[in-house]
Amino acid sequence: MASKTKRMFATVGLIVLAVTGVPAAATAASATLYELTENMHLDNMSAPTLRTASAALQGTTQAGTPICPAALVTLLSTLGFQTGSTCTITAFAEDSVSLQTGSGAFTGGFAVVVNADNPVDAPELVVMTGTFGASMQVLAGANGERLPLIQITNGTVTPTDVLGVPIAYVGLYFTGLTPEMFPSGTFGGMFRLPFAMHDSKKVKPQRNTDAFYLGDDGEFIRIQQNETSLGYATVRVEIGF
Amino acid sequence: MSSKTTRLAAILGLATLALTGVPAAARAGGATLYELTENMKIVTSSRDGRTTNRRAAMSALTGVAAVNTPLCPDASLASGPAGCAVNVTGLDNVSLVTGLGTLAGTFTTVVQGDNPVDGPEAVVLTGSFTGRMDFSPAIVRQIPYGSVSGRVASGRGKDTPFTGVFRLPFAGNVEVAPGLKVTLRQLFCPASPAPNPLAPMYGGHDLAYLDFDANGQPNGQCLDIQPTELSLGAPLVRFDVKF
Numbered sequence: 001m002a003s004k005t006k007r008m009f010a011t012v013g014l015i016v017l018a019v020t021g022v023p024a025a026a027t028a029a030s031a032t033l034y035e036l037t038e039n040m041h042l043d044n045m046s047a048p049t050l051r052t053a054s055a056a057l058q059g060t061t062q063a064g065t066p067i068c069p070a071a072l073v074t075l076l077s078t079l080g081f082q083t084g085s086t087c088t089i090t091a092f093a094e095d096s097v098s099l100q101t102g103s104g105a106f107t108g109g110f111a112v113v114v115n116a117d118n119p120v121d122a123p124e125l126v127v128m129t130g131t132f133g134a135s136m137q138v139l140a141g142a143n144g145e146r147l148p149l150i151q152i153t154n155g156t157v158t159p160t161d162v163l164g165v166p167i168a169y170v171g172l173y174f175t176g177l178t179p180e181m182f183p184s185g186t187f188g189g190m191f192r193l194p195f196a197m198h199d200s201k202k203v204k205p206q207r208n209t210d211a212f213y214l215g216d217d218g219e220f221i222r223i224q225q226n227e228t229s230l231g232y233a234t235v236r237v238e239i240g241f
Numbered sequence: 242m243s244s245k246t247t248r249l250a251a252i253l254g255l256a257t258l259a260l261t262g263v264p265a266a267a268r269a270g271g272a273t274l275y276e277l278t279e280n281m282k283i284v285t286s287s288r289d290g291r292t293t294n295r296r297a298a299m300s301a302l303t304g305v306a307a308v309n310t311p312l313c314p315d316a317s318l319a320s321g322p323a324g325c326a327v328n329v330t331g332l333d334n335v336s337l338v339t340g341l342g343t344l345a346g347t348f349t350t351v352v353q354g355d356n357p358v359d360g361p362e363a364v365v366l367t368g369s370f371t372g373r374m375d376f377s378p379a380i381v382r383q384i385p386y387g388s389v390s391g392r393v394a395s396g397r398g399k400d401t402p403f404t405g406v407f408r409l410p411f412a413g414n415v416e417v418a419p420g421l422k423v424t425l426r427q428l429f430c431p432a433s434p435a436p437n438p439l440a441p442m443y444g445g446h447d448l449a450y451l452d453f454d455a456n457g458q459p460n461g462q463c464l465d466i467q468p469t470e471l472s473l474g475a476p477l478v479r480f481d482v483k484f
Contacts, residue, residue: 034473036277037303037328038362039349051355053362056301056330058278058473090278092301111280117296118385120410120448122475124279124298148356164282194358211358226474230275230303232360234473 030187031067033059033089034227035235042099049099057091057237058122065241066157066185067110071177072128075162076114081127087112088123095136102138102146107131110157130159134187148193148214152239155187187241190216194223194233272312274304274329275470276478283337294337296380302329302480303360306350310484311368311393311401318350318365325350326361333374340377344389346370368395370403384429384459385409386451393484403484406453410466410476413437413447425449430463437465448476 038055042048061068068087077083093108109131116125134155139147159182162170170177192213197220211233213221223233281298305323306312313325320326328349335342347369354363372391378384389405413426413436426436426447436447448466451459466476 035359036472037301037360039328039351039364040354040362041364056278090280113280116281118409118478120412120476121276121478122278122473124281126280126282193356195356196358225468226471229277229360229472231469233358235359 030065030241031059031061031089031189031237031239033057033091033237033239034229035237036229038235050096051099051104052094052096054092054094057089057093059089059237060086061089061239062086066159066183066187067128067130068112069128069159069182071181072112072162075174075177076127081114083114088114091132093132097136097138102140102150104136105134106136107133128159128162128182130157132157132187134189136191148195149216150191150193152187152189152191152237155189155239156184157187157241158184185241187239189237189239192221192236192238194235196233270307270310270484272304272306272310272324272327272482272484274302274327274480274482275472276300276302276480277472279478284334295334295342296337297334298332300329300331300333302331303327304329304480306482311395311403312348312350312366314366314395318352320352320361325366326352335374335376335380337380340375340380340387342374342376344370344372344374344391348393348395366396368393370394372403376407379409384451385411386453386459388457389480389482401484403482404457405480405482406457408450408464408479408481410448410450410478413449413463414440414445426463429459430461432461433463439465439468442468450479 035055035057038053040051040053043050063073063085064070067089073083089110090113091108091110093106095104095106097104109129111126112128113123114125114127115123132155135153137151137153139149139151141147159167161167162182165173167179167182170179170182194211194213196211211223213223213236215221227234227236279298279300281296284295284297286293304327305325306327307324308316308319312327313319318325328351329346331344331346333342333344347367349364350366351361352363352365353361370391370393372389374387374389376387379387386409387407389407392400392402394400411425413424413430415425417423417425417428426434426449429451430449437449440447449463450466452462452464454460470477470479
């Protein structure tokens with residue numbers, strides 16, 4: 001892994017992607033989200049010690065998780081919404097990371113969305129919302145170099161409302177539902193930061209690169225086309241509950 | 242709208258895509274943004290015995306603004322030859338009866354920071370905007386666009402007026418209504434009848450936006466949606482702004 005890591009950091013390379021993508025979906029993790037926008041600030045431009053950022057994310061999660069409870073899926077089906085084995089999730093999050101230790105934390109809000117008035121684009125109608133928070137730690141390789149991986153620990157997620165109704169009152173509005181059907185949960189996971197390779201030559205980065213994520217075992221995971229946004233590779237967030 | 246919406250529900254299975262598109266570029270003197278996420282709610286209110294429904298939404302957008310515009314006042318802020326990378330968080334509220342409403346939000350101009358492989362993220366300029374929306378074409382007449390006029394203020398300079406058009410993506414190969422042998426492309430794009438050549442890569446869906454004349458009216462032509470106009474495999478609402 002060390003040699004791979006060295007190669008990885010040696011260069012940023014760019015090749016046009018020729019990808020045979022598969023639909024983005026929650027796979028090994030219970031949820032997979034992608035960072036679509038990020039606004040980042042450093043506390044001191046000349047000698048930064050703290051990196052803060054806000055981000056918008058979107059992805060999918062498996063039904064039966066705290067952010068896609070089975071009771072929600074049943075309710076949506078009853079109301080005539082198209083449902084399946086996953087939910088689409090949007091999230092806004094803020095994080096703060098020490099540039100010295102690589103440790104930090106994030107908090108945010110999420111929404112479960114379904115298709116409503118334009119099914120050609122992504123789902124937009126909010127059917128459940130909630131909040132979350134967790135600790136994060138940038139991982140380092142055997143030689144101390146930072147890896148494009150950020151581990152998520154001590155995560156908590158709490159649903160707050162269903163179709164605008166606070167969780168505590170869902171039983172008053174939806175027959176058969178109880179607040180216990182929308183429990184808080186804990187989670188962990190991993191941010192996978194995209195990187196690129198191009199022989200060992202350093203070239204100016206740009207969009208449409210042949211880009212990868214680093215796997216847990218050091219393997220390169222080729223980024224699929226439907227993991228990109230406007231041609232850019234995205235940060236992938238894998239969550240397990 | 243419901244029948245058309247139903248027909249539009251040919252959900253897009255965007256598998257086996259190849260990234261061969263051209264980067265989105267800002268129009269001269271303007272900006273081109275794409276709506277990446279949207280959280281929408283229907284808000285019902287009653288007054289004087291009348292009930293009205295409004296569509297309220299919050300969105301995250303990103304795109305490119307041309308140099309020497311309020312979103313990109315200096316070439317030194319540009320992320321590339323197309324101009325400056327811009328992130329926007331927007332709120333809108335539109336009547337589902339008239340299609341009229343308001344919008345407001347904030348923007349950040351960003352440059353590449355600590356990871357050049359993903360999108361730019363380091364904030365170098367911030368600002369805000371407000372405006373009025375006319376989505377009656379989409380909401381009342383089921384034509385996939387809406388217009389905006391407003392003012393934008395950045396940390397550098399005074400308020401500047403802007404106009405814009407939201408282009409909603411549609412699948413041109415979908416029939417207008419069941420049994421009607423007229424497709425959306427035939428209806429909206431008679432001057433550009435050829436389907437999007439990338440349709441085979443889009444699962445057979447002829448993805449398109451409307452195009453407009455100098456007066457902001459649909460000109461009978463459509464723009465083929467490019468692979469670099471997709472996010473996570475799905476087409477996006479496109480927002481073209483002029484200052």
